[in-house]
Amino acid sequence: MLCFLCKIVRMATETQALNERAQQLLKTLVERYIADGQPVGSRALSKFSGLDLSPASIRNVMADLEEMGFIASPHTSAGRIPTARGYRFFVDTLLTVKPLDRIEIHQLEGQLQVENTQKLVASASHVLSDLTRFAGIVVTPRRSGGFRHIEFLKLAEKRLLLILVTADGDVQNRIIQTEKSYSPSELVEAANMLNKNFAGCTFEEIRRRIHVELKQLREDMTQLMAAALAASDQAASDSAEDVVISGEINLLGIEDLSSNMTKLRDLFNLFEHRTTLLQLLDVSSRAQGVQIFIGGEAGLTPLDECSVVTAPYEVDGKIVGTVGVIGPTRMAYERVIPIVDITAKLLSSALTQR
Amino acid sequence: MLCFLCKIVRMATETQALNERAQQLLKTLVERYIADGQPVGSRALSKFSGLDLSPASIRNVMADLEEMGFIASPHTSAGRIPTARGYRFFVDTLLTVKPLDRIEIHQLEGQLQVENTQKLVASASHVLSDLTRFAGIVVTPRRSGGFRHIEFLKLAEKRLLLILVTADGDVQNRIIQTEKSYSPSELVEAANMLNKNFAGCTFEEIRRRIHVELKQLREDMTQLMAAALAASDQAASDSAEDVVISGEINLLGIEDLSSNMTKLRDLFNLFEHRTTLLQLLDVSSRAQGVQIFIGGEAGLTPLDECSVVTAPYEVDGKIVGTVGVIGPTRMAYERVIPIVDITAKLLSSALTQR
DNA sequence: CATTGGCGCTCCATCACAAGGAGTGCTGGT
DNA sequence: ACCAGCACTCCTTGTGATGGAGCGCCAATG
Numbered sequence: 001m002l003c004f005l006c007k008i009v010r011m012a013t014e015t016q017a018l019n020e021r022a023q024q025l026l027k028t029l030v031e032r033y034i035a036d037g038q039p040v041g042s043r044a045l046s047k048f049s050g051l052d053l054s055p056a057s058i059r060n061v062m063a064d065l066e067e068m069g070f071i072a073s074p075h076t077s078a079g080r081i082p083t084a085r086g087y088r089f090f091v092d093t094l095l096t097v098k099p100l101d102r103i104e105i106h107q108l109e110g111q112l113q114v115e116n117t118q119k120l121v122a123s124a125s126h127v128l129s130d131l132t133r134f135a136g137i138v139v140t141p142r143r144s145g146g147f148r149h150i151e152f153l154k155l156a157e158k159r160l161l162l163i164l165v166t167a168d169g170d171v172q173n174r175i176i177q178t179e180k181s182y183s184p185s186e187l188v189e190a191a192n193m194l195n196k197n198f199a200g201c202t203f204e205e206i207r208r209r210i211h212v213e214l215k216q217l218r219e220d221m222t223q224l225m226a227a228a229l230a231a232s233d234q235a236a237s238d239s240a241e242d243v244v245i246s247g248e249i250n251l252l253g254i255e256d257l258s259s260n261m262t263k264l265r266d267l268f269n270l271f272e273h274r275t276t277l278l279q280l281l282d283v284s285s286r287a288q289g290v291q292i293f294i295g296g297e298a299g300l301t302p303l304d305e306c307s308v309v310t311a312p313y314e315v316d317g318k319i320v321g322t323v324g325v326i327g328p329t330r331m332a333y334e335r336v337i338p339i340v341d342i343t344a345k346l347l348s349s350a351l352t353q354r
Numbered sequence: 355m356l357c358f359l360c361k362i363v364r365m366a367t368e369t370q371a372l373n374e375r376a377q378q379l380l381k382t383l384v385e386r387y388i389a390d391g392q393p394v395g396s397r398a399l400s401k402f403s404g405l406d407l408s409p410a411s412i413r414n415v416m417a418d419l420e421e422m423g424f425i426a427s428p429h430t431s432a433g434r435i436p437t438a439r440g441y442r443f444f445v446d447t448l449l450t451v452k453p454l455d456r457i458e459i460h461q462l463e464g465q466l467q468v469e470n471t472q473k474l475v476a477s478a479s480h481v482l483s484d485l486t487r488f489a490g491i492v493v494t495p496r497r498s499g500g501f502r503h504i505e506f507l508k509l510a511e512k513r514l515l516l517i518l519v520t521a522d523g524d525v526q527n528r529i530i531q532t533e534k535s536y537s538p539s540e541l542v543e544a545a546n547m548l549n550k551n552f553a554g555c556t557f558e559e560i561r562r563r564i565h566v567e568l569k570q571l572r573e574d575m576t577q578l579m580a581a582a583l584a585a586s587d588q589a590a591s592d593s594a595e596d597v598v599i600s601g602e603i604n605l606l607g608i609e610d611l612s613s614n615m616t617k618l619r620d621l622f623n624l625f626e627h628r629t630t631l632l633q634l635l636d637v638s639s640r641a642q643g644v645q646i647f648i649g650g651e652a653g654l655t656p657l658d659e660c661s662v663v664t665a666p667y668e669v670d671g672k673i674v675g676t677v678g679v680i681g682p683t684r685m686a687y688e689r690v691i692p693i694v695d696i697t698a699k700l701l702s703s704a705l706t707q708r
Numbered sequence: 709c710a711t712t713g714g715c716g717c718t719c720c721a722t723c724a725c726a727a728g729g730a731g732t733g734c735t736g737g738t
Numbered sequence: 739a740c741c742a743g744c745a746c747t748c749c750t751t752g753t754g755a756t757g758g759a760g761c762g763c764c765a766a767t768g
Binding site: 053054055056057060074075076077078 | 740746748
Binding site for chain 2: 153165
């Protein structure tokens with residue numbers, strides 16, 4: 001919170017410190033650099049800034065910008081490139097995003113597969129990576145815990161298949177080994193009992209109530225229930241909250257990243273470490289709207305040369321997950337931001353409908 | 355088939371044409387090259403072959419081997435490296451595999467997660483990539499078509515959730531939009547009907563019989579059934595036969611592959627094209643035991659510098675899928691082969707138990 | 709006659725050096 | 739305040755030069 005305030009304050013002072021001209025120059029510098037990946041020199045800026053200044057004057061401003069930490073030069077006789085702070089200022093106050101047009105939105109919408117939640121999430125991730133040519137990333141909705149429907153199916157003598165429809169309409173399944181062999185009618189009875197009494201409750205609650213309210217239950221039945229609950233809990237937490245990534249391959253083709261093989265490998269290792277990613281993306285789900293993490297801002301070194309653009313999505317007005325894109329810091333933010341934004345919104349509405 | 359015979363014949367003649375010494379030299383050459391990735395010169399061979407020959411004599415043999423296409427030199431003054439054909443001969447007749455010891459097998463077994471088929475397959479793939487440090491690959495079992503159990507669940511007015519337990523004990527689910535709104539009891543009735551009459555049949559069969567045998571059914575019921583069947587069919591074919599790959603990242607660290615970025619990208623693109631991979635791996639599932647594809651033998655250019663080591667796995671004596679490893683052609687076959695072999699066997703027994 | 713030491717040759721890898729170019733900082737003039 | 743010009747720095751590219759690794763060939767050897 002404090003940090004948040006700091007940021008606001010800093011932004012305000014920075015906006016003051018940078019006069020109109022400096023901002024304009026920083027803007028075109030970042031734009032040019034994003035466009036062709038080469039350090040931008042004073043000549044180029046003089047040509048493209050639209051300010052009609054000579055390179056020499058521009059060099060003065062650039063020196064100031066460098067002093068303030070917005071830009072840096074790789075070496076003496078190269079142009080300048082934006083620093084993380086430069087990018088930050090750029091996306092915060094200089095960027096002009098152009099919203100997607102209707103046709104693109106429709107195309108995007110058409111690519112979402114609404115058959116079930118998994119498919120929806122997977123296709124959302126795919127759409128993101130496809131449109132941006134970076135890696136798409138989606139945090140799947142949190143399970144609310146509890147179930148809508150439960151079913152037992154006898155596989156073998158002491159082997160049951162537990163089928164669990166979660167509150168949000170997803171289906172989980174699990175094999176249970178039992179002590180004794182239950183008859184089909186016993187299984188039906190047990191399932192009916194659970195469905196009638198406990199649908200919608202959390203497993204914790206059920207566990208508590210099952211002993212209090214249903215003392216008349218036969219011993220073996222309670223055992224069955226306990227086993228079922230344990231399995232359900234596991235199944236629920238199993239895919240409780242997961243990260244779906246797609247299009248990592250796209251990152252292979254990006255010069256900024258694939259130059260350092262080691263860095264690239266670190267990055268891909270990060271993708272395997274779902275939990276670490278989750279922490280990062282969890283932060284984003286607390287805020288409203290699109291959020292941007294530039295470079296190592298997230299505190300993860302493998303993301304040094306990456307930016308993460310995220311947006312939370314919701315079901316019935318409650319934030320349940322996050323979508324996003326991971327790409328090089330040198331990305332076309334004005335394109336990526338609306339794509340992430342719209343995808344989050346489409347995902348929200350697709351999930352709310354069910 | 356003809357091709358198969360050709361291969362046998364060629365192998366026989368090759369074994370004849372290469373005398374003891376040439377074979378020994380080829381063997382150590384391949385081994386050395388696999389070990390340190392550098393072209394092997396006559397000096398090195400003289401030292402390591404155990405044959406007590408001078409480099410000059412060895413050069414003569416090497417010239418012969420080159421003429422016959424088993425080895426090649428990258429340029430005039432470098433040592434020799436094995437060609438695809440050289441590798442082929444090596445794995446076919448020179449290789450000495452050392453089986454895994456008991457401890458390793460147990461470790462491997464311990465890492466397989468038997469909770470359900472998906473997890474089992476995923477963990478098998480993981481184990482493969484983990485142990486070999488290459489990419490692990492598993493073709494999931496074919497669905498036999500048909501179901502063991504079916505269930506309807508009402509989500510909303512005209513929205514049903516179809517739950518389908520396939521013959522092999524996996525659970526699929528699908529959302530169905532219906533024309534009319536069915537009552538819960540109607541749904542139970544329909545499910546019961548399907549379960550009683552058609553469990554175990556293929557969907558094709560059901561479709562045929564449903565019209566013939568059940569003419570007394572109400573119109574809306576037949577509609578429901580038809581919708582259910584369509585969805586089932588789709589759900590079944592959906593994950594009908596799929597390829598699970600893991601540890602692709604490992605390939606990033608391998609010099610042989612990561613030197614040409616473009617090739618690497620092609621390779622990763624191949625991984626996304628599941629169908630192409632399926633065709634390749636399908637071939638392997640026709641043969642018994644471990645199979646090895648070297649370089650482009652499979653006909654896929656992206657695999658130029660790769661080898662694929664596969665083995666089929668079975669349920670109740672019937673081959674249902676394939677496990678394998680994709681790595682650089684320069685891989686330690688004597689280690690990879692037993693790993694793939696054992697994994698296939700463990701997977702078979704884990705699946706047969708259920 | 710198979711084996712071997714020796715010789716000349718080829719080709720690659722590495723390094724040093726020079727030339728050219730891009731861009732900067734600074735200074736003095738407008 | 740702006741700008742033209744100049745000296746300076748540093749990267750990039752190209753060009754030889756050098757050394758080493760390995761081969762092919764040949765004549766000598768047992």
